[in-house]
Amino acid sequence: MTGTLITVAATGAEADKGRVPALPVTLDELTETAAQCRRAGAAVIHVHIRDDDAKPTLDVGRLKDTVAALRAATDLVVQLSTGGAVTDGFDARLAVLDAAPDACSLTCGTVNFGDDVFANPWGFVKDLYLLTKERSVVPEFELFDFGHIAALHRLLGEFGPPAGGHVHCDLVMGVPGGMPGDAATLVAAVQALPGGATWSATGIGRTTLPVLFGALSAGGHLRVGMEDTLTYSRGRPVTGNAELVQRAADLASLAQRPPMTPAQAREFLGIGPPA
Ligand code: KMH
Ligand code: ZN
Numbered sequence: 001m002t003g004t005l006i007t008v009a010a011t012g013a014e015a016d017k018g019r020v021p022a023l024p025v026t027l028d029e030l031t032e033t034a035a036q037c038r039r040a041g042a043a044v045i046h047v048h049i050r051d052d053d054a055k056p057t058l059d060v061g062r063l064k065d066t067v068a069a070l071r072a073a074t075d076l077v078v079q080l081s082t083g084g085a086v087t088d089g090f091d092a093r094l095a096v097l098d099a100a101p102d103a104c105s106l107t108c109g110t111v112n113f114g115d116d117v118f119a120n121p122w123g124f125v126k127d128l129y130l131l132t133k134e135r136s137v138v139p140e141f142e143l144f145d146f147g148h149i150a151a152l153h154r155l156l157g158e159f160g161p162p163a164g165g166h167v168h169c170d171l172v173m174g175v176p177g178g179m180p181g182d183a184a185t186l187v188a189a190v191q192a193l194p195g196g197a198t199w200s201a202t203g204i205g206r207t208t209l210p211v212l213f214g215a216l217s218a219g220g221h222l223r224v225g226m227e228d229t230l231t232y233s234r235g236r237p238v239t240g241n242a243e244l245v246q247r248a249a250d251l252a253s254l255a256q257r258p259p260m261t262p263a264q265a266r267e268f269l270g271i272g273p274p275a
Contacts, residue, residue: 003260004252005221005268007044007170007200008037010241012227013056013085022240023226025050027066031073036242037225041249041259044077044269045070046105048084048227056085058092063099075262077271079103079140082128086116090124097135102271104132105170106139108148108155112177118144122151129155129162138164138271140200143171144178149192156194164270167197170223171215174207181207183214190218198268202228212248216255224248 010024010033017025024033034045049066051057063080070078080101082093096104106128107120132139139162141152156167171189174181179189181203193199202223203211215222224244232238232247249259260268 002257002268003264004216004248004255004257005044005200005260005265006042006245006248006252007046007079007221007223007225008033008042008241008245009046009202009223009225009227010034010037011048011050012225013048013081013083015226015230017050017054020226020230020237022238024241025054027069030066031069033241034070034074034076036240037245038074038076038262040242040245041252042076042245043260043262043265044079044103045074046079046081046223046225046227047101048081056088058084058088058096060095060098063096067099067101071274075274077102077262077265077269079105081105083107083118083142086113086118090127093124094128094131097131097137100135100275101137102266102274103138103140103269105142106132107142107144108151109145111144111148111175114176125151125155126159129159133159133163136163138162138166138168138269140269141167141169143169143189144175146179146189146192149189153194166268166270167194168269169193169197169199171199171201171211171220172204172228173201173211174204181211183210186211186214186220187218190220204228205231212251216251216257222248222252
């Protein structure tokens with residue numbers, strides 16, 4: 001059994017800074033959060049950025065500055081979101097790779113997303129996958145529902161293995177409109193993954209803990225962070241990303257699978273040394 005890969009999804013595109021003051025939205029806040037989360041046990045940071053008004057943006061110049069600042073502040077694997085916000089267009093989402101991150105998210109299908117739709121039609125998924133291979137950016141396959149797993153099989157069957165040669169997935173569970181965040185669903189999803197694939201899981205909102213415990217017991221890895229969860233326990237807002245990482249690291253250690261270092265994570269995911 002390997003150690004546990006812990007990814008922190010620190011900001012997301014949905015939470016409102018006005019309502020959630022602890023959300024890291026400036027570059028300084030993000031690098032400070034990254035350093036704290038590294039100390040707490042994170043090995044990968046999943047990154048969404050905000051503009052000067054704290055609104056989500058995919059501005060490539062800002063993304064480049066963010067990648068550089070995170071690399072200067074930490075040795076974390078930098079995984080940029082290509083999902084962005086539900087309002088972002090496909091061209092802007094493809095252009096995220098111009099910022100030359102270590103890794104990126106790659107959602108394998110469309111899903112209802114609360115009252116919105118997170119659009120990932122096959123043509124876009126295919127174009128993004130081919131671009132990750134061309135640019136040698138290691139994708140993490142984001143799976144919000146079972147149809148996304150079918151699309152992942154098709155992607156690998158038609159276009160071969162990803163950059164780095166290893167398939168790592170993230171089960172994003174408990175999104176209103178996606179698969180539920182419970183143990184039975186988690187086990188069924190894991191059984192449907194391509195052979196040899198590794199996986200992390202994250203549960204949105206109140207599904208955080210069931211999914212975390214389920215993933216640890218099923219041999220998976222963990223994603224936590226304020227993109228996915230804004231309360232630490234019932235009625236108690238999260239004070240910052242680091243306490244979510246610390247809780248995940250403590251539970252992983254209790255499960256005899258302590259957190260991987262970023263160097264171990266790079267080897268595990270097929271990502272080369274830091275640029
Ligand atoms: N913000 C969601 C619409 C990703 O980062 O790749 C999409 C998302 C997935 O967060
Ligand atoms: Zn995201």
